[in-house]
Amino acid sequence: MAFFTRQTKPLRTGLAASALALCASLATAAEVPITIVINQSPWFPGFQAVVEKYEEDTGNTVNLDVNPFAGSLEKQRTAVRAGESPFDILIMNAGFFVEFYTGGFMQPLTGIDADFALSEDIFTFDDSVCWDATAKTITCDGDGQLVSVPVNPFLPxxxxxxxxxxxxxxxxxxxxxxxxxxxxxxxxxxxxxxxxxxxxxxxxxxxxxxxxxxxxxxxxxxxxxxxxxxxxxxxxxxxxxxxxxxxxxxxxxxxxxxxxxxxxxxxxxxxxxxxxxxxxxxxxxxxxxxxxxxxxxxxxxxxxxxxxxxxxxPGLGHWLAGIPRNVSDENKQAALAFLTWFQTDEAQHAYAEAGSPPVSKAVMTSDMADEEPYRYMRALAASIPTAQLTFTxxxxxxxxxxxxxxxxxxxxxxxxxxxxxxxxxxxxxxxxxxxxxxxxxxxxxx
CATH class of the missing domain: 3.40.190.10 (Periplasmic binding protein-like II)
Known part of the structure; x- marks a missing residue:
């Protein structure tokens, strides 16, 4: 993994589990290197560790472009308006993700792979993972399309x-x-x-x-x-x-x-x-x-x-991972392979073990939550259903x-x-x- 530091309601669908299992098996295939732009934060070391595990498990390469909060946002805004984005995955904050949705900058994930689905164990965080481009609203119902995968349940x-x-x-x-x-x-x-x-x-x-x-x-x-x-x-x-x-x-x-x-x-x-x-x-x-x-x-x-x-x-300040439209098809496939793997039970457990809160309800409410290092999990799982998006x-x-x-x-x-x-x-x-x-x-x- 190349590492650059700059100074600057769970989705329930009958096919989700089987589709995820199929996609997860494909995530181990050889993929082109990808770059993720992300903010520096207390949960970043856990994400970094899980990226390293992905590289070890699959042999694929992930580069991390790490920035202060505001610096990461500005890089994302510039990237989606460029001829080709230098970043294959954007880690978007709850306060700002809507501007990327409404601008039409994000690739619907089923447009990359029609079989892709969000795991039934992953929270949707007030449906913020979905966007209905016609109605211009955040919803996983009707014509809402899956455009991102949660990567951190950032709520107080x-x-x-x-x-x-x-x-x-x-x-x-x-x-x-x-x-x-x-x-x-x-x-x-x-x-x-x-x-x-x-x-x-x-x-x-x-x-x-x-x-x-x-x-x-x-x-x-x-x-x-x-x-x-x-x-x-x-x-x-x-x-x-x-x-x-x-x-x-x-x-x-x-x-x-x-x-x-x-x-x-x-x-x-x-x-x-x-x-x-x-x-x-x-x-x-x-x-x-x-x-x-x-x-x-x-x-x-x-x-x-x-x-x-x-x-x-509590207000939602969580983080979502999305793939810009303006990257090559090959890089979109490689980015989706990472997001597929990230949702798996193995990856979510590893994420928690590395010190970052998972986004899987199954992990948050598992026996793992009874262990001293993970005692925060049940409170987190109990908080998410009442948490609200702050800006849409x-x-x-x-x-x-x-x-x-x-x-x-x-x-x-x-x-x-x-x-x-x-x-x-x-x-x-x-x-x-x-x-x-x-x-x-x-x-x-x-």
Whole structure:
């Protein structure tokens, strides 16, 4: 494997299992080398390891072009518009994959091999693997075509110090109020913060981390993108309530500079024993490695809390692998061979063993989940059915540019919360209106 670092509802079909078995047998055939463009992230080492296993098992070559989050996205945008893409597989994030679908840049996978199917054990993540080009909507029903394969179930879980829960006789919270009370017990700054939250502005950073708060209060950013209702709701009373819950935790029992906390900071706060809770994607290898962690065996996982009315509602930030139309037929076949192999039970187990969460429900709920290193799996499997896509419009990056700025300013105290949400609403409405959407606004928060 060549490795380049740059500085810059499970799908159920009667034929899926048999078709996958047939395709998997073909995946061991000799294929031309392929290149995958991917982001650097906590789950990347697991993906790298499973790529190496694929190479060992098949003799085929996979090159990885690894970049920071924003750098990977820009490379993908450039690649699909070139005469021929230098990348045979794009690893697309939940916040931006729709722009590649709506642009017609992705090759329907059955257009490469009519017998190709998604394994019945692989989650579809709110049908995000399928696209109906005629209706211009995300769906695996009707004329929806399979255009991608999930590669990482990037959604937040509640991480908590199980040893401190036992010491203080605490119960795992299911609501934000319960989490607040538990965090108060642990809060003893500067030695320990009750919770560490990500609040730093980025490409899809603070917005991703506040989604579980606002969605579980019945709020959001845009009313119903899938259903065609583009009313801007970021300044709704429900979204306000979700943000007030986030800020209550941050201000009362959180890190003193939440607005400056990145994903790396949050993980390090937990790994060094300075956080009683974090909300983040599972990266258990970092907490169970004595070389990286002071809390080995002391971190456990649960579904993120919600409200009594709406329950938990984690936002999907998962990753999908798709094949661009503008690569050769030979390279499309080679890319599909990898995606076929990646879905197999063997590959998914190896993926988990390498430290990356799998995308197979069968693996997440297997006996493997009872083993200490994989104790996060059952919480992950329980979270996926309630997880929601955050953006299903190609203008997501423009909307995110607004939410990342205004939410960060509210968290940091630069803007009063209601002012920040009202400003964001006006700016998002302009983005949507300029793009041709009917995007009415709510009355401003007073």
């Amino acid at each position: 879980l509640l991480h908590y110090r199980s040893d401190l829960y036992e010491e203080h006789g605490l119960e795992v919270p299911t609501t934000w109020d319960q989490l607040y009370e538990n965090a108060k017990v642990m809060h003893n700054p500067p030695r320990m913060y009750g919770i560490s939250q990500r609040g730093q502005r980025g490409a899809f950073d603070v917005t991703f981390d506040v989604f579980p708060y606002i969605l579980s209060h019945g709020g959001g950013v845009i009313a119903d993108q899938k259903g065609g209702d583009y009313t801007v709701t970021i300044n709704s009373p429900e979204t306000l309530a979700g943000m007030e819950t986030y800020l209550k935790l941050a201000n009362d029992v959180g890190h003193p500079s939440t607005a400056g906390q990145t994903q790396t900071n949050v993980i390090q706060n937990m790994a060094t024993g300075r956080a009683g809770h974090i909300q983040g994607v599972p990266a258990p290898a970092q907490f169970d490695d004595p070389k990286q962690s002071a809390v080995v065996g002391k971190v456990d996982y649960a579904v993120v809390p919600g409200t009594e009315e709406h329950g938990p509602a 419009i190609p203008e997501a990056s423009q909307v995110l540019a607004v939410t990342e700025l205004r939410l960060n300013q509210a968290i940091g105290g630069e803007l009063e919360l209601k002012e920040a949400l009202n400003m964001a609403a006006e700016e998002i409405a302009k983005v949507l209106s300029d793009a041709g959407y009917d995007a009415p606004m709510l009355d401003p928060l007073q």
